[in-house]
Amino acid sequence: MTELPRLPATGGCRNTPILKQRGQREVFCGLTGIIWLHRKMQDAFFLVVGSRTCAHLLQSAAGVMIFAEPRFGTAILEETDLAGLADAQDELDKVVDELLARRPDIKQLFLVGSCPSEVIKLDLAKAAERMTQRHAPSVRVLNFSGSGIETTFTQGEDACLASMVPVLPKTDDRQLLLVGALPDVVEEQAIGLLEAMGIGPIKVLPAPRAGEDLGIGENTVYALTQPFLGDTHDALTRRGARHLPAPFPFGEEGTTQWLAAIATEFGVAPDLFEQVTAAPRARARKAIAQAAEALNGKTIFFFPDSQLEIPLARFLTRECGMDAIEVGAPFIHKGLVGPDLDLLTEGPTISEGQDVDLQLDRAKAAKPDLTVCGLGLANPLEAEGLATKWAIELVFTPVHFYEQAGDLAGLFSRPIRRADLLKLNPVSSDGKYDGGVGAGPHAGQQ
């Protein structure tokens, strides 16, 4: 197809022993995925069945609050609901009736399980089935769990997409399915490249609207655009569809390998592949090279967050010249990230799950040039002099495929460039950073 990727001479990380520690994890729960899923699926509503904490999380994670009424909400459990389960089902019916009466534009309703609803064993599958019958055919009701006792951050999207697969109609058509919620502009670029190679028909999951004629069957092959879609992968396989394993489409190399896996499946001629990809590949290389100047030779440390860590480490080490010290992921699914692990040169610690205090000790000892971590850790690490990149931006920003490869590198180079740019050191007269809320005579805990 195209030139084979340079495999690391010393071997990849696929068989590197994985460090697993058990302690406090500093991660979001799967509910967070609703923040981007509800924008992607324009006729869907996400109703979390949970507590005030769930509602507060969604509001806080949304960061910038959305001015319009969002297509998500929380049915907050109250004392009376906890007393008896029959009541909770009736109450849920009432909330959903009210919601659907006021939002006739809703065609798909997701009942989203939370920690409290899981613990009291509120049967949302039963509720979804009952409601689907009641509101058919105008609304389809599905359920999935975004609970923090079962899912971590991006696993919420996985659970959501996996819940949609069993109800897809069967089709024997030969087709390509792209799986993962991508920003529209990115999705259109990917489809554009594949169509230019003569590949089709191409379908996407999730579709922007419920009514789109998406079926699934044994002649469906699918490519994952995100590394965290393990359950969706299993669900698709159960429906007879076949996975096209590949490195994930981050950076020029990842995108090329990902496209190549599909092109090979569809028998695209090498010169056609070259013709379609040559220009965007060159652009991507150029854009990456610019951003990579600040990254070359710098070290990076990943705290676990989105499961994008392994593919991103592959991109940053191979295309931007960085050295990975530790690559932490909340969960490592070798069936999905195996091709990326193969390309990642042996050396970094690969860790799964976390004990955040021990991991912070390691990060502080290693003094990486850049630390990728969640929002709760970023400012505290910056205050200790470590440049950070908040991981959540990686799932809120278009970063896939050729045209965004430079932007992706830019997300990492910006904190380093900024650290070089600011002439603020030492911040206070005694040389110690004393900004933030601690500044002044009435500091809180600093």
Add this chain to the structure above:
Amino acid sequence: MKLTVWTYEGPPHVGAMRVATGMRDLHYVLHAPQGDTYADLLFTMIERRDHRPPVTYTTFQARDLGADTANLFKTAAQEAYDRFKPQAIIVGASCTAELIQDDPGGMAETMGLPVPTIPLELPSYQRKENFGADETFFQIVKTLAKPMERTKQISANLIGPTALGFRHRDDIQEVTTLLSDMGISVNVVAPMTSSPQDIAQMGAAHFNVLMYPETAESAARWMERELDQPYTKTVPIGVGATRDFIAEVAAISGNEAYLDTSRLRLPWYSKSVDSTYLTGKRVFLFGDGTHVLAAARIAQDEMGFEVVGLGCYNREMARPVRAKAKEMGLTATITDDYLEVERVIEQLQPEMILGTQMERHIGKRLGIPCAVISAPVHVQDFPARYSPQMGIEGANVIFDTWVHPLVMGLEEHLLHMFREDFEFHDAAGPSHHGGHAPKPEDTGGPAPQPAASPRGLSGEMKDGSVIWLADAENELKKIPFFVRGKARRNTETFAAERGVAEISVDTLYEAKAHYAR
């Protein structure tokens, strides 16, 4: 079960975190699943804290349920103690852990940790964030504070400021200055800035200044009873309230009342002729009870606004807020339902909203200027500059903050005179807000026209019994945006009261004459 889109308050354990994070050398061991760690970002991102909140979450998972979540808690508590060596530990459960009934408080007690261990009972399915903060601070004080000899100089504790509080950082400084000018020293500021050892010294103060009843009233009452310390009832936000506060402090302490007004600018700014245009501006107030009560007084007595509605989201303050509303001839809106607040604002059509970050969104949608007076607030409401709400400088800050969203006095007149100018037109918004034009109003205003897009949950429309004739509708559009809502509402009320079904240009001007002031 209650459907919620946005919330004004978080769960009660977030209130406990606000107390713990404001303090020093205290650690919070929270029995909670991993997702609850999101709460750290409230402090590290919104407030830009440079340290992690002192909270250890047990982060139990589904597979731990039915196995041994209790042991997980004990391990977490022991490791937290070993690593952070706090002077005291508070322990509790978040909403999910409350359901599995592990009794963190009881377990912690049996562990024999060498520091005070304070159990918290915060019912997640009944109460909210402010209760959580108030109860946590109360439990800490009750456990650690003891009667003791008073300081020689008259001194006070400042109680109520917490992490993530609206301008708490700067209010502390302002109140400290007010007291210092009267020869009163500050003994302990708590929870913010204090350690458990400091809390143990609270009994040395002669009285307490209750800065924020939302977070410290229970502790204030307990200390009044057990430590014989009276507490102040006036919250010094606004000029009048600050003067009353000084008088109250004088009465409690026996020191002579003194207020240095050399830096006070609000009264003159409000009197100066440019402020004439503020007269009778119709404002709607919403937030926590304390800030709304203070704002109501300032709006009416110190700015010359007309308060057309007010309310609070914390039910604990419903009684005083209702009483204040009644005194002003209004009905208070006591609700934590954001959509209901939006409906009330839509109906009242105020010229300005004084609210929380949530009302800022409502204001943006309806094209009504808004200034923030209360939590919940976002990152931009933690300014780098000194920006208190209390005391002398607080009054100055409030004047500026409330006037800033409005169109300036002379500009108002120019907009009236040259309403068709292609550059200088009302839809461009106040000229000092580049890029923040209010919502364009092609349809002539947010209500009672149906919204352009189906807004679902809040889409309750007024019944359209009064019809605007085309000429009147056009005439209405010539009225600048910042008074258009009022003109529309007044005209409709005027028409409805007279049983007029169709509004003509004449009706519009008859209404204008009727409401002239």
